[in-house]
Each structure stands twice: as C-alpha cells, then as structure tokens.
Amino acid sequence: MAPNNEGYLIGFTGEYAKVIGSMLPIYRSFSDSSREFNGTGVGQGKGDGNSARGGGRYTLKAKPGYAVNEIIGNAGAALDGFRIKFSKVSGYGMDPKDSYESPWAGGSGGNRFQLGGY
Numbered sequence: 003m004a005p006n007n008e009g010y011l012i013g014f015t016g017e018y019a020k021v022i023g024s025m026l027p028i029y030r031s032f033s034d035s036s037r038e039f040n041g042t043g044v045g046q047g048k049g050d051g052n053s054a055r056g057g058g059r060y061t062l063k064a065k066p067g068y069a070v071n072e073i074i075g076n077a078g079a080a081l082d083g084f085r086i087k088f089s090k091v092s093g094y095g096m097d098p099k100d101s102y103e104s105p106w107a108g109g110s111g112g113n114r115f116q117l118g119g120y
Contacts (some may be wrong), residue, residue, distance in 0.1 A: 008032065009039065013086060015046065018108040019057030021080040028063055029058040035066060060107035064088040071096050072119030074103075076112040083108025087119060 009029035024045030031037040034043040064070065068088040075084030083106055090100035098119070 008019070010091070011070040012068070012088075013062045013070060013104075014107075015040075015059070015061040016107075017057060017064070018041070018061055018083070020111070021082050022084070022107045022108045023057065025081075028061075029046075029065075030066075030069070062086050062104040062107055067091055068102075069096060070118070071098060071101060073117040075108075075117075076110060077115055078112035080112075081108070082112040083110055085118055 009031045009105065011027055012030045014025045015028060016022060016026055016101045022045070024043055025075045026043035027041035029039050029041060031039070062085070064086075065088070067090060069091050070086055072087035072090035073084055074087065076082040086100055086104040087098035089098050
C-alpha cells in the first residue's frame with residue numbers, strides 16, 4: 003500500500019550498475035487511476051537520477067489496470083537484479099490468471115528469490 007493508503011504499487015524506478023543502486027516505488031491512486039505518485043526511495047541516489055555509481059536507469063511499471071503481484075530477483079550481499087510479475091486489479095484484489103512479467107533490471111549474480119505471488 004502507498005503512504006496513507008492512497009494507492010497501490012505499480013512498479014519501481016531507479017539506477018543500477020552491477021547491482022541495483024536505488025529503488026523508488028511508483029503508486030497509482032485508488033480514486034483517480036490516471037494519477038501516479040512516488041513513495042520514499044532507498045539506496046544511493048534514491049531513484050531520483052542522482053546516483054554516483056554509474057550504470058543505467060530502469061523503470062518497471064505496470065500498464066493501466068495492473069499492479070505488482072510478485073518480485074523475482076537475484077541477491078547476494080546486495081540486490082543484483084529483478085523483474086516484476088504484474089497482475090490485473092480485480093475489485094480489492096488481483097487476478098493472477100491475467101498477468102505478465104517485466105523485463106529484467108540490473109545484474110544476474112547472487113541467488114534467486116521470490117517475494118509475493120499467489
């Protein structure tokens with residue numbers, strides 16, 4: 003949930019080099035589906051484009067009507083890279099039968115993990 007329960011998570015933006023350097027969550031408003039806003043970023047640069055690590059930027063964001071259902075990634079001492087499984091928003095939940103995955107962001111080192119999903 004977004005700060006103050008104003009919306010739902012639709013993705014992340016940030017910077018990466020060999021590992022993910024920063025993550026800034028992106029939310030979509032419950033009351034106005036055309037309104038998107040950011041939460042609090044973490045990491046060097048905090049997703050605002052000011053990372054000193056070099057590398058590139060990524061934005062993994064759901065298309066309208068979809069939300070983050072699952073994060074699949076690789077991590078060791080740091081978050082190496084990840085992708086997101088987006089599912090269709092249905093009432094107050096999600097329909098996992100109607101889903102798709104984002105491209106991969108970041109590196110491929112570390113061990114595989116999975117957060118969320120059903």
